[in-house]
Amino acid sequence: MNPLTPNTWLPTAAELRLFAPELILIATIVAVLVAPILIGRRPVAVAFLALAGVLAGLYACGAVAVQVGAGAQGVLSPPAEPPLPPMLMADRFSLFFKLFLLVTLAAIVWLWMIGAGQAQRWAGVENRARPLAAGPEFFVLLLTSALGMMLMVGSLNLLVILIAIETASLPSYALVATDKRSRLGAEASLKYVMFGAVSTAIMAYGISLLYGRFGTLDLSTIAAQIAWMPPAADLVFWLGLLGLGTGIAFKVAAVPMHLWCPDVFEGAPIEVTTWLSVASKAAGLGLLLRVVEAFSASAALSDAVVPLTWAVGVLASVTCTVGNLAALRQESVKRILAYSSIAHAGYMLMAGAILVAASGDAAAHGDLPRAGMAALVAYLLVYVTMNVGAFGATALVAWQTGSDHLSSFTGLGRRAPWVALPMALCLFSLVGLPPLGGFAAKWFLLVALGKAAGVHPWLWVLVTVAVLNTALSLYYYVRIIRQMYLTDDDALPPVRAPGGGLVMVNACAVLLLLLGTLWFSPLGQRAGRLATHVFYSPVPARPQEVPSPTGHPPAALPAEAPRMALSAGHTPPYHGK
């Protein structure tokens, strides 16, 4: 307790230590903001500062992961009796995503630094000079959005979730328009703001409905409450959930909340595009899994499992197919990759469908949730590699030629063989062709789907949709490859790419090759172990029992009780206000 203001709860240093990654990131943000005052506007120096902060955050994240692994209590909640649900958690689940986000962030900063070198090279050349001056602001925004995403995966409190999503989104809007002279960027940013505002409004509305219905903002408490109150016909509950889902779908860019994605990805500077395509989706998926997991323990939803799985499955299939179909006729490589990222969000949502399918009755499903989670973890790891590689190569080309149009890739196989080759490998990996990492990712996803289909046979439909989409997606990825290798124009000069960029994209390609061959099995095993850890980590201080007005501890009630009660014509005990 704080001696000065005895009624205010402040977390102790020991509690806060587990949130070191976030705190370090906040400190970095402040440092980046202050630095120009002290050392003048030196963008590259600021970039190094930001990179140092990110790496420190990564180190802290690893250290915290070790501590949490050893059983440290990673929650922030005021002391009370009975214990209140936590506002913020640092469990293995969130730490995995934080690590993931920070690694991606480091890659993005690196990419920006490569681009900065290019910018100095092209200073003064129309179309190619990039705004370097915005360096400090760029990093403030980038790191803040990263902070928001890290918070997104660390809470079950609806209010914190809302704030986290906003923290992630607001800087992103500005990031998209970093290049002030770019009309496309401004337009994209405006579209992003509009979509973001609407989806936030819908989500806030959904959250308010949930709060009104259950009298709490904590999702795990809500999940425990609906055990008493079968939600099958509870319109308010479903509307609230729908609103929450809309917000998440916006972050993941799932259909129909995907419309912002291509324009934003095309208009934004390429570092921002890469960042949004990977991190924003990962954070959204993390949040989705959190929500699913919160409800999965609740047997009351077992009636709703099938329709819910259908809903997620259909959403995933449609997202995947729409993304692929729309990509077929694009001419801008960034746009193609944007639609491709929508399609890949669809594949990852399929893993979400597995988790939904496996919820409800834990005993019947065995390690299904683990399989689904493992598939998702593997997919995310491969996906970040593929996308950083593909966007990185696109950046190298676009910085040199001043455009990311397909035509600027003409003859790249001759003009820049060490950009074209990794680009081709990343694209083939995005298709999901062996022996590349993308195939491994897809394989684990399909195996998990097949396994889940043992319980819900119609999940084979998802398998079919996924593989047919693979064939569909081939066409537009190969269009880029065709442009690089099958067409050539001797008049075009060689593309000189900076060494750092070459190292980056080729490292991604080598990694993908390894993941598809020698590391195929380790990838699956590691993902499986990670999934076991992240998914089954006991969420500390999550209320095991919810005190109920009637005095019956819910744990004493058989799982079937609510349904029986309903069929007997009883009104289930009502919770909340």
Next chain:
Amino acid sequence: MEYGNLLNWVIFSPTIAAAVCLVTPRVRAVKIVAVVATGITFLLSLGLFRHFAWWAHGQDAQATLNVFGAGYGQKLYEVTKLTWITLGQGAGASRIEYFVGLDGLSFPLVVLTTFITFLACLASWNIEHWKISRGARGYFCLFLLLETGMLGVFCALDFFLFYIFWEVMLLPMYFLIGVWGGPRKEYAAIKFFIYTLAGSVLMLIVLLAFYFYAPAGMRTFNLIEMATNAGIQEAYREATFLGWRFAPLMFVLLYIGFAIKVPVFPFHTWLPDAHVEAPTPISMILAGILLKMGAYGLLRISYPILPGAGEWAAYGLAILGLVNIIYGALCAMAQTDFKRLVAYSSISHMGFVLLGIAIMTPAGLQGAMFQVIAHGISSPMCFFLVGVIYDRAHHREINRFGGLWLTMPVYGSLATLGFFASLGLPGLCGFIGEFWVLIATFSAPQWWWAKPFAVIAATGVILTAGYILWMIQRVYLGKQREEYAGFPDSSAREFAVLAPMGVVALLLGILPDQSLFRFMNGTLHQIADLFASHG
């Protein structure tokens, strides 16, 4: 099972050579590396003969038993079995294995692959003189990777591994057609790519379904196990898949995947485009080896694992075979482009393979496999023959040629040999395959439609004779034309490519039993026994 490493060397020597090619400085050196590597691979594959040496075992039943084992998959040679990927954890974990091995079904195809690839590599020697000659290093690297992919497909006995090799082969092929091909190369390459990938993703569904529909504890990707394990077979027979019967549905999905490769009407449209646009050596490989993968897949996967569904589908598949024979022949007759004619003749010839497989008798399988090998020799030869005059005349219009035999006597003789082999002249390889399939179809006892189908198929032989003789007449016979008078006869290199194929075509035609049947009949009988035991 006899373990051994020779097969691994055969499969991966080309990969090693591809890596060497990458760092080899000069184009000429790259070519030498590639030719030497494919040559070494061929020689290594000849070492596999020791396992199937009938001349060392005698010919009685006991010798067959010694060589081929008592049942399907019980005697495999040069096996390597390593755990690659573990699915799941703990006791319920199942393994994807790097499992390669050789039996009578794959052995002839492996030798055919190394043989044709070596000759095709020789045929690529003049790459500097192609219209698109840039990137010879890339060409040979991809070429060698392609060989690894093809050999892997024929050797893999784990379904997952089979699928990997099947896909791995796609990428090099796409570039080989797309970069070094003719005027419409991009269209042809992407068409080939998309068709094949569409087929193989269907295979991927089957791959997963085979795994998950096996009873818990028996789940495996081992192709031999799936075909012979009674528990798995039982489960496949009884299961339903989304409301359909499992076995027929899986059979159809697999069939589409393989049919695209064979290619079976109506999935054949990629083939004329790909063949016509591909450079000559790649056409040789396409026709000689890639088409055979479809037939091999049917014989290795579809029929042994789902024999019941094979019987269910026999009528339809036989009709598809007939359509291929007749339709391919009619199309070939209508072509004026020399290479397109040979391409359509491939479709027609592969029809016999389909028919032979569809009737599911031992004789049918033998005929089909013989036709596979025979066509694997004759069609690359035909494509190279076309390539030789294309190099000189720079066009392929049949009607603009004439009297080439007078100008190029050695080449003309070899050409006649090659096209007669394709036509099915007795004494050459094509005859035995077609004849065997016709006899087997005619005498298949269990199908009422067998006899009429055999008669219809036999008309295909006449059509074949028609278009090939007519083509020979227009191109090689007749009056010598002014513009072709200066053509040099076949060079030493061209002779070196053509002569071995001609010799093998003769050998297969004269001594079919000693040169091929005895190497594979044991395994084919075992596959046919699987059908019988299925009841």
